[in-house]
Amino acid sequence: MKVYGSSVLKGLLYTLKTFVSTYVEDFRRKGASSNGLLRSHADGVVTVEYPEKLLPIGATYERFRVLPMLIYDQQESGEKDIRCTSCGICAKVCPPQCIWIVQETDENKKPVPKPEAFYIDTSVCMNCGLCSEFCPFDAIKMDHKFDLNTTSNRQESYLYDMERLLVPAEYYAELHPKANAAEEEARRLEAEAKAKKEAAKKEAAAKKAVEAKAAKAAASAAEADAPKAAKADDPERAARIAAAKAKAAEAKAKREAAKAADGAETADAAAEVSETSSENESSPKASDEA
Amino acid sequence: MEMIEQLFVMLKQAALALPQALLPAELYARYEGMLSLVIGISAILVFAPATMLFLTWMERKVVARMQKRYGPNRVGKFGALQPFADGIKMFMKEDIIPKAVDPLLHSLAPMVILIPAVMIFAVMPFGKDMILVDLNIAILFIMSISSIETIAILMAGWSSRNAYSLISSLRAAAQVISYEIPLGFSMVAVLMMAGSMSTLDIVLAQQGGWFVLTPWGFLGFLIFFLSGAAEVNRTPFDVPEAESELVAGFHTEYSGMKFGLFYMAEFLGAFAIAAFSITFFFGGWLDPFEPLLGFAILPSWLWFMLKTYVLVFVFFWFRGTLPRLRVDLLLNFAWKYLLPMALLNIPIAALWFYLPAGPIRWVAGWAIGGSLIFGMHQLLTYHRVKKLYGRYERPSRPVVTESVPLKS
Numbered sequence: 301m302k303v304y305g306s307s308v309l310k311g312l313l314y315t316l317k318t319f320v321s322t323y324v325e326d327f328r329r330k331g332a333s334s335n336g337l338l339r340s341h342a343d344g345v346v347t348v349e350y351p352e353k354l355l356p357i358g359a360t361y362e363r364f365r366v367l368p369m370l371i372y373d374q375q376e377s378g379e380k381d382i383r384c385t386s387c388g389i390c391a392k393v394c395p396p397q398c399i400w401i402v403q404e405t406d407e408n409k410k411p412v413p414k415p416e417a418f419y420i421d422t423s424v425c426m427n428c429g430l431c432s433e434f435c436p437f438d439a440i441k442m443d444h445k446f447d448l449n450t451t452s453n454r455q456e457s458y459l460y461d462m463e464r465l466l467v468p469a470e471y472y473a474e475l476h477p478k479a480n481a482a483e484e485e486a487r488r489l490e491a492e493a494k495a496k497k498e499a500a501k502k503e504a505a506a507k508k509a510v511e512a513k514a515a516k517a518a519a520s521a522a523e524a525d526a527p528k529a530a531k532a533d534d535p536e537r538a539a540r541i542a543a544a545k546a547k548a549a550e551a552k553a554k555r556e557a558a559k560a561a562d563g564a565e566t567a568d569a570a571a572e573v574s575e576t577s578s579e580n581e582s583s584p585k586a587s588d589e590a
Numbered sequence: 591m592e593m594i595e596q597l598f599v600m601l602k603q604a605a606l607a608l609p610q611a612l613l614p615a616e617l618y619a620r621y622e623g624m625l626s627l628v629i630g631i632s633a634i635l636v637f638a639p640a641t642m643l644f645l646t647w648m649e650r651k652v653v654a655r656m657q658k659r660y661g662p663n664r665v666g667k668f669g670a671l672q673p674f675a676d677g678i679k680m681f682m683k684e685d686i687i688p689k690a691v692d693p694l695l696h697s698l699a700p701m702v703i704l705i706p707a708v709m710i711f712a713v714m715p716f717g718k719d720m721i722l723v724d725l726n727i728a729i730l731f732i733m734s735i736s737s738i739e740t741i742a743i744l745m746a747g748w749s750s751r752n753a754y755s756l757i758s759s760l761r762a763a764a765q766v767i768s769y770e771i772p773l774g775f776s777m778v779a780v781l782m783m784a785g786s787m788s789t790l791d792i793v794l795a796q797q798g799g800w801f802v803l804t805p806w807g808f809l810g811f812l813i814f815f816l817s818g819a820a821e822v823n824r825t826p827f828d829v830p831e832a833e834s835e836l837v838a839g840f841h842t843e844y845s846g847m848k849f850g851l852f853y854m855a856e857f858l859g860a861f862a863i864a865a866f867s868i869t870f871f872f873g874g875w876l877d878p879f880e881p882l883l884g885f886a887i888l889p890s891w892l893w894f895m896l897k898t899y900v901l902v903f904v905f906f907w908f909r910g911t912l913p914r915l916r917v918d919l920l921l922n923f924a925w926k927y928l929l930p931m932a933l934l935n936i937p938i939a940a941l942w943f944y945l946p947a948g949p950i951r952w953v954a955g956w957a958i959g960g961s962l963i964f965g966m967h968q969l970l971t972y973h974r975v976k977k978l979y980g981r982y983e984r985p986s987r988p989v990v991t992e993s994v995p996l997k998s
Contacts, residue, residue, distance in 0.1 A: 304971030308912065315656040315911040322655045346658050 354447060362476050365429045365442030367422055368399075370465040371472050380466065383439035385413035390431035390440050398424035399431060418465060422448070423458035438483050443467070444475050595889040598633075599719050605629050630722040634711045638858055643673035645857040648899075649906045656910035680850040688750070688843050695749035700844065700851035703742030706735045707858040713789050714865050717875045717891030721790055728789040729777050732866060733770070736821060739855065740766040743830060743840050746852070750843035758839030761917060762830035765820055768924035769827075773817035775932035776810045779939035780870045783807075789866075793874030800878070802871040805959030806939035811871040813932050815901070818867065820924070822859030824905050826912035829920055864901035865894070872897050927970050934966050 325344025348355055368390075372380040384401075391399040404416040432441045450457045473480040593600075609625055610618050647662065647670065654661030662669030687693055713728040715721040725731050740763055747759020781787050783806075784795035801807030820827035831839040841852045868874055874897075875890035888896070915923065938959045945951040968975075 302975045304967070304975050311911050312907060315907060318658060319652065319655045319907075319910070322658060344658070345655075345660055347660050349660070349663075 360444060360446075362478055364444055364446075365432075366427055366446045367425055367443050367448070367460070368420060368429075368431050368440050368465070369443040369467045369472070370418060370462065371439055371441055371469050372466055373469050382414060382466070383437050383469075384415045384418065385437055385439070386415040386418075387413070387436070389434050389436065393430050393434045395428060395430065396424045396426050398422075415462065418462040420460045420465060421458060422460050438487075441472050441476065595718065595886065597889070598717070598891065602626060602629050602633075627722070634708065634722065638708050638711060639854065641861055642854045642857045643677065645861060645902065646676065646853070647673045648902070649857075649909065652903060652906040653910045656907070677850070680847050683846040685846040685848060686843075690751040691843060692749040692751070695745045696843070697848070699742050699746035699749060700848040700855075702745060703739055703855040704851045704858075706738040706742075707855040707862070710735050710862045711858075714862070715789050715793050715869060715874050716894055717889065720875075720891055724788055724790045726786070726788050729781055729787040733774055733777075736859070736862075737766060737770055739822075739859065742855075746844070747840040750840070752843055754836040754838075755840050755842050758830045758832070758836045758842075761832075762823065762840065764917075765823075765827065765829060765920060765924075768921050769817040769820040769928070772813050772924060772928035772932040773821060775929070776813035776817065776935060777870065778932075779806045779810045779935050782936070782939050783943065789869050789874075793869055793876060796873040796876060797881075800871065800873040800876075804942055805956050805963060806935050806942055807871050809931060809935050809938070809959075809963050811867060813928055813935065814870065815863070815867050815904075817924070817928060818863030819860075819905065819908065820920070822856060822863055824856075824860055824863075825909040826915050827920060828914060829917055832914060834914075860905050861898065861902060864905065865898045867901055868894065868897045872901075930970055931963070931966060934962060938962060 321343055322345050328344075370382065370384055372382045375381050386401050386403040388401055391397075391401055398421040400417075400419040400421075401415050402417040403411045404414040405411050427442070429442045435441075606622070606625060606629065609621075613621070650672070651661040651669070662672035665671040665675045687696060710732060712722045713725050713731055743762040743766075744759045747755040747757075747762070750756070780792060780801060783801065784792040786792065786795070802811045816827075819825075823830050830836075831841075833839070836842070841849055844852060875894040877886045877888065877890065877893050880886050941958060942951065942955045945955055
């Protein structure tokens with residue numbers, strides 16, 4: 301039987317339950333270090349009294365994002381292997397254009413895929429996260445560090461250099477456990493596929509080598525014209541080659557004929573040839589001078 | 591216990607001791623009644639704003655908790671000094687009187703709304719021997735005084751020369767006039783059973799058991815409380831204020847302390863409705879455990895406050911739960927639901943009156959009264975239930991599985 305107004309009572313009960321549960325949860329939090337907990341929406345007051353209580357980094361939601369960070373893998377030798385290859389995709393895709401990258405060069409001034417300098421103007425950055433979305437090397441990711449206020453030298457402290465942007469991969473894994481796992485999985489699969497492909501290639505190469513050897517052995521007995529004939533199976537190309545050959549032969553014949561004639565004539569012809577060629581070469585220069 | 595019970599009475603006696611010592615006996619005897627009234631009125635005039643301050647803080651805290659927030663917590667411990675900060679702010683703010691308003695009515699309205707809100711405290715039995723005047727027409731007094739607030743709201747809305755304010759005040763007039771009727775009828779059953787209009791007599795009539803435990807008392811309480819909530823414009827009946835529709839309603843054009851007075855009147859009204867619900871249906875200042883234990887656990891005035899604040903909490907609970915009613919639904923609720931229910935309540939009370947006292951009255955009274963109330967409720971809300979749930983129970987259309995040839 302439907303009783304009108306019963307849903308009003310249901311609603312009232314819900315708010316009363318919320319009212320009581322917030323106090324119960326307050327009492328429960330008193331013992332535990334309430335500072336370290338993300339207040340879930342399921343129970344208790346969700347407010348974090350920010351200046352007095354601070355959520356530790358990583359206690360918020362995984363996809364929470366504040367400012368990009370650069371990731372490096374710690375090598376066993378103690379070296380920092382920065383994932384960034386300074387390809388510049390992040391700088392191109394950045395809507396407010398706040399990323400500035402300088403590519404590293406070796407002693408021969410040849411660029412190497414490493415950033416020499418990496419700046420992010422955090423006063424311009426709008427925390428959109430597009431850089432991390434577009435990075436093909438999982439090198440730039442969004443940080444969780446939200447407590448950024450500073451009292452000294454604001455102008456310069458807004459400009460983050462590589463030193464401030466670099467974080468170890470473990471830090472990223474801690475902040476983004478799900479995303480990191482997915483990326484690791486993707487990387488692993490990619491590496492596997494690559495390895496497979498390489499193995500297949502090697503196998504194919506080996507097979508080819510064997511086949512080629514056999515073919516060579518078989519062909520050694522065959523005539524030398526065979527490859528020519530094989531080449532001529534493209535009629536157009538063959539025709540073109542034939543035409544070129546004919547032309548060359550004609551030119552050669554002409555030249556020989558000219559040689560056979562008197563030297564002055566030859567000199568004339570040569571001068572003519574060189575003149576046209578020099579004219580051709582210097583024509584842009586000449587037009588410039590003109 | 592007797593000391594604490596009589597604390598305020600003794601305070602009054604102490605205050606009277608000074609004029610008694612100073613004045614000649616004859617003069618004192620003549621003016622004693624007036625002096626004690628003055629003391630009582632001063633006490634109420636101190637009590638009312640203090641209550642209002644506390645209620646603003648409590649409302650914000652309660653509603654905040656229902657929304658999983660902390661509420662005010664910056665000023666003082668638990669934000670307890672917040673109302674004082676607000677009060678200081680109210681006093682410091684510029685009192686703007688817009689050019690277009692009717693200045694006399696505009697300035698008068700906040701006073702006119704506050705005076706009845708405080709006046710109603712005169713017949714409130716705060717505890718044993720703690721009533722300012724034991725009026726023998728207290729119920730009529732409450733009815734008449736509480737409806738003066740409408741005039742103030744109309745004054746405020748009309749004088750503001752603001753369309754929102756005017757709409758708000760017209761809504762308020764419609765609402766208060768509608769809800770006054772069930773409010774009055776719900777009190778009829780009480781005065782039938784108590785045999786008196788005096789609030790003190792009504793409290794004393796409940797020594798055998800609270801009225802709310804009887805079917806007519808239960809229904810009467812619900813009607814009284816809901817109509818009262820509408821009468822003082824509490825959510826979900828705050829159509830005159832309706833901040834999402836009418837900016838702030840009738841007090842849109844007010845600022846500073848005049849605005850504060852409107853707020854004070856509203857909170858005092860809510861407190862008064864809660865207090866009179868207690869008085870009429872929950873045994874007022876009576877200690878519910880005294881007949882069982884033989885001694886009082888808490889002083890009577892504390893019992894009164896405790897019970898009242900439970901009901902005040904219910905007001906805030908409503909505010910934290912229920913959305914505002916649409917105007918037509920609001921008036922429908924008064925005329926098509928509360929009024930018939932209030933009319934039904936009177937014969938139920940009469941039936942209860944004529945049933946022989948004892949367990950048979952409780953069983954038969956509740957059986958007949960309860961079924962009557964439930965039947966009436968279902969009858970009155972049948973069309974709404976049908977409208978609400980009917981469409982979900984409509985048989986679904988037959989599913990066409992075969993292709994139907996197109997008509998040429």
